[in-house]
Amino acid sequence: MFKFLVQRLATIIPTLFFVSILIFGLQQLLPGDPATALAGEDHDPNVIAYLRAKFHLDEPVYMRYFYWARGVLHGDLGESVRIQKPVTDLILEKLPVTVQLASMAIVIAIVFGVSAGILSAVKKDTAWDYAANVFALWGLSTPNFWLGILLIMLFAVKLGWLPASGYVSPFEDLKGNLAAMIMPAFVLGNSFAAVLMRHTRSAMLQVLSADYVRTARAKGLEERVVVLKHALRNALVPVITLGALGFGELLGGTVLTETVFSIPGFGKLIVDAVFNRDYSVVQGVVLFTATVYITLNLLADLAYFLVNPRMRG
Amino acid sequence: MAAVLTATDALPRELTPAQRALRRLARRRGAMVGLGCVVFFVLLALFAPWVAPHDPLATSWSAVRQAPSAHYLFGTDEIGRDVLSRVIWGTRASLLAGLVSVCISLALGVPVGLAAGYLGGWVDALISRITDAMLACPFLILAIALAAFLGPSLTNAMIAIGISATPIFVRLTRAQVLAVKVEDYVEAARAVGNSHLRIALRHILPNVVAPLIVQATLAIAAAVIAEASLSFLGLGQQPPAPSWGSMLNTAKNYIDNAPWMSVWPGLSIFLLVLSFNLLGDGLRDAFDPRHK
Numbered sequence: 001m002f003k004f005l006v007q008r009l010a011t012i013i014p015t016l017f018f019v020s021i022l023i024f025g026l027q028q029l030l031p032g033d034p035a036t037a038l039a040g041e042d043h044d045p046n047v048i049a050y051l052r053a054k055f056h057l058d059e060p061v062y063m064r065y066f067y068w069a070r071g072v073l074h075g076d077l078g079e080s081v082r083i084q085k086p087v088t089d090l091i092l093e094k095l096p097v098t099v100q101l102a103s104m105a106i107v108i109a110i111v112f113g114v115s116a117g118i119l120s121a122v123k124k125d126t127a128w129d130y131a132a133n134v135f136a137l138w139g140l141s142t143p144n145f146w147l148g149i150l151l152i153m154l155f156a157v158k159l160g161w162l163p164a165s166g167y168v169s170p171f172e173d174l175k176g177n178l179a180a181m182i183m184p185a186f187v188l189g190n191s192f193a194a195v196l197m198r199h200t201r202s203a204m205l206q207v208l209s210a211d212y213v214r215t216a217r218a219k220g221l222e223e224r225v226v227v228l229k230h231a232l233r234n235a236l237v238p239v240i241t242l243g244a245l246g247f248g249e250l251l252g253g254t255v256l257t258e259t260v261f262s263i264p265g266f267g268k269l270i271v272d273a274v275f276n277r278d279y280s281v282v283q284g285v286v287l288f289t290a291t292v293y294i295t296l297n298l299l300a301d302l303a304y305f306l307v308n309p310r311m312r313g
Numbered sequence: 314m315a316a317v318l319t320a321t322d323a324l325p326r327e328l329t330p331a332q333r334a335l336r337r338l339a340r341r342r343g344a345m346v347g348l349g350c351v352v353f354f355v356l357l358a359l360f361a362p363w364v365a366p367h368d369p370l371a372t373s374w375s376a377v378r379q380a381p382s383a384h385y386l387f388g389t390d391e392i393g394r395d396v397l398s399r400v401i402w403g404t405r406a407s408l409l410a411g412l413v414s415v416c417i418s419l420a421l422g423v424p425v426g427l428a429a430g431y432l433g434g435w436v437d438a439l440i441s442r443i444t445d446a447m448l449a450c451p452f453l454i455l456a457i458a459l460a461a462f463l464g465p466s467l468t469n470a471m472i473a474i475g476i477s478a479t480p481i482f483v484r485l486t487r488a489q490v491l492a493v494k495v496e497d498y499v500e501a502a503r504a505v506g507n508s509h510l511r512i513a514l515r516h517i518l519p520n521v522v523a524p525l526i527v528q529a530t531l532a533i534a535a536a537v538i539a540e541a542s543l544s545f546l547g548l549g550q551q552p553p554a555p556s557w558g559s560m561l562n563t564a565k566n567y568i569d570n571a572p573w574m575s576v577w578p579g580l581s582i583f584l585l586v587l588s589f590n591l592l593g594d595g596l597r598d599a600f601d602p603r604h605k
Contacts, residue, residue, distance in 0.1 A: 251451045
């Protein structure tokens with residue numbers, strides 16, 4: 001157990017190192033003088049001189065990386081040029097909104113995706129299976145910003161049941177918050193549900209033909225118990241691991257969903273930063289998402305390890 | 314592939330694995346529908362100047378936000394341009410972005426994956442860690458960041474998407490090469506004295522092509538969505554040139570009084586992506602009958 005933990009943690013360090021190089025390298029892509037580009041459209045010579053000193057632009061690249069990485073390790077992701085606020089504060093400020101959105105989306109995706117996956121595996125080659133596969137194809141092929149627009153058209157403009165956009169804090173008005181978040185959560189969860197459905201289906205099909213499932217059936221257990229208790233429990237293991245890998249796409253999806261529904265979260269932060277040429281915010285957001293993603297995958301691996309006794313040996 | 318073809322000539326009745334896979338593919342209705350739609354969109358893109366009923370850039374202040382009619386089948390947009398013509402011309406940006414960015418991913422990912430899998434050792438360790446690092450940044454967020462730093466344009470969007478999708482191909486190629494390089498025929502090729510480069514290119518590469526084709530087809534679908542997403546955010550095709558993503562970006566401001574502006578470009582993205590997904594799924598089943 002300990003050895004596995006150490007080995008798994010050891011692979012993270014080089015990965016994070018290369019992530020940091022990649023993100024630091026983004027800055028080098030800026031055409032021309034980075035100080036001029038980072039200063040925005042005003043080209044104020046004072047700002048440029050300040051940035052030049054601040055980012056050590058007169059020093060070689062590896063030294064600049066060193067200064068930058070040292071800051072990152074101390075939790076300093078730089079400062080927003082536009083809002084004059086530390087990037088870390090900005091991220092932490094927007095994070096709760098996105099966490100709520102993503103959690104709701106995950107719940108929706110699990111409810112629809114896993115159930116559809118079970119249904120299609122149990123009723124393989126029937127109309128149910130066919131319908132579940134169509135549902136998955138729909139989920140994988142619909143651009144979520146378009147789905148968002150269509151839902152706004154139907155539920156906000158035509159029926160007037162839900163607000164078209166905007167955000168209310170759950171601490172101020174829980175009902176209003178849920179009304180504003182349900183459509184975006186559904187949009188965001190849509191493609192993730194499709195991914196989960198496909199994984200659940202193939203895992204269930206594999207498990208359902210296993211010997212112990214046949215034994216459970218042979219001893220006369222109810223089909224419902226066989227499927228939900230014996231088969232599903234084992235089938236969910238790979239679904240969790242693969243689901244964690246799909247989480248990255250969910251994070252990417254928040255960018256579009258938050259833009260369509262004007263939700264002031266993490267995704268909106270990166271889009272606004274891109275248009276304000278606020279490059280340190282862009283770098284900070286990418287670095288932060290990558291770290292979250294790596295951590296989640298580590299946790300998924302640990303969960304896999306814990307629920308699978310054969311791995312412990 | 315030349316070696317495969319000579320083998321077929323010698324045994325005319327026996328089908329090559331590739332031919333058998335194509336036959337299986339032809340029997341899959343979903344894949345054939347997907348292929349048909351892809352061909353339709355390709356033709357639409359190629360013949361856009363002749364098919365489009367109006368100039369996609371021509372504005373008309375007397376025809377602003379007109380509902381679909383006999384004259385404007387899909388209606389007009391906020392400055393009186395014909396939505397149908399813009400959708401038809403927009404096919405070019407989407408298809409081009411899908412194909413070019415996947416070609417970039419293949420051109421970068423396959424040689425690197427081949428090197429990692431074949432050479433092993435520290436080369437593999439280094440490449441694998443870099444791949445992990447790239448995969449840790451969510452595809453779309455990495456593409457947005459790259460496009461933001463490169464500057465907004467269709468070309469830069471394609472480069473950004475291509476680079477962001479590269480690690481998937483590195484990983485896939487590497488895994489396939491690891492499986493193939495222990496096969497007897499590779500061992501035999503080595504025993505005969507072939508150079509490493511020749512073994513990698515002539516004996517290993519042809520045997521890892523099938524899963525790459527499947528992945529490339531599915532990656533085109535993802536790239537089309539990614540290009541539309543970047544254009545929707547303003548980082549892809551720049552106005553006034555038509556692209557489905559940027560059309561939706563404008564359309565979202567007119568949801569209540571001109572819904573047709575959002576319906577058609579979105580439906581086109583959906584259909585094109587669905588077609589590539591259907592074709593990709595079909596190819597996967599055809600190349601690997603055990604799947605499903």
